[in-house]
């Protein structure tokens with residue numbers, strides 16, 4: 709199974725090289741890393757170019773003109789992954805909150821399960837948030853995901869807000885990514901909601917979610933509040949979707 713890992717980056721100079729090398733060292737047969745960089749001012753794009761030159765068969769970079777948000781970077785990366793013949797696409801952050809050590813298990817799970825998506829999940833039994841977080845921060849994170857988002861959208865996935873997921877390419881095709889409008893953090897919510905409404909099935913494996921150690925967060929109170937409101941927009945936009953509304957012509961066929 710050819711796996712393309714799509715990593716969106718914005719100012720991840722301290723993390724990128726370590727992340728790419730860790731991924732390339734994993735015991736996985738056919739793994740390719742595609743970095744989607746939004747012209748990071750800290751030079752992440754140059755590091756990405758160097759890594760691509762060092763590993764021409766295993767690493768490549770999409771240079772995007774400026775900071776346009778996580779969602780747009782992911783959609784671009786997903787389309788490129790399909791063009792490069794991926795069987796499955798792994799999405800993950802560059803800050804080590806999503807530990808690469810779970811990747812082989814996620815791939816194995818996708819191969820063995822009768823499912824379409826594997827989620828590295830903080831909210832299934834065995835999943836954990838950073839042990840240094842105080843109880844208040846953990847509660848807020850749990851409430852936002854497990855109460856707020858899941859009450860509105862009624863997702864089956866216990867972790868509907870995380871961004872550590874392995875998708876079969878047919879699923880991304882069938883979802884028709886032009887349906888996905890969110891660009892910020894609610895992108896994760898919109899994609900899993902659309903997938904579930906179209907009848908795709910996710911399996912979750914528990915992860916330990918570590919806080920970033922290097923680099924700076926792009927998350928702010930404004931971004932979080934906007935995401936909270938946009939969950940309603942996601943519900944309104946996609947509430948009528950059904951499995952019969954899957955896209956049937958593969959994206960790559962008319963690309």
Ligand SMILES: Nc1nc2c(ncn2[C@@H]2O[C@H](COP(=O)(O)OP(=O)(O)OP(=O)(O)O)[C@@H](O)[C@H]2O)c(=O)[nH]1
Nearest residue numbers: 716717718744746776777778781801802925926927
């Ligand atoms: N290409 C691109 N990547 C982005 C953008 N915003 C965030 N990212 C990347 O998306 C991933 C997640 O971003 P983070 O800043 O870690 O956000 P977070 O994980 O929600 O928050 P913290 O862990 O608290 O920092 C990281 O790899 C970022 O570099 C963007 O506008 N464009």
Ligand SMILES: [Mg+2]
Nearest residue numbers: 801803805920
């Ligand atoms: Mg992070």
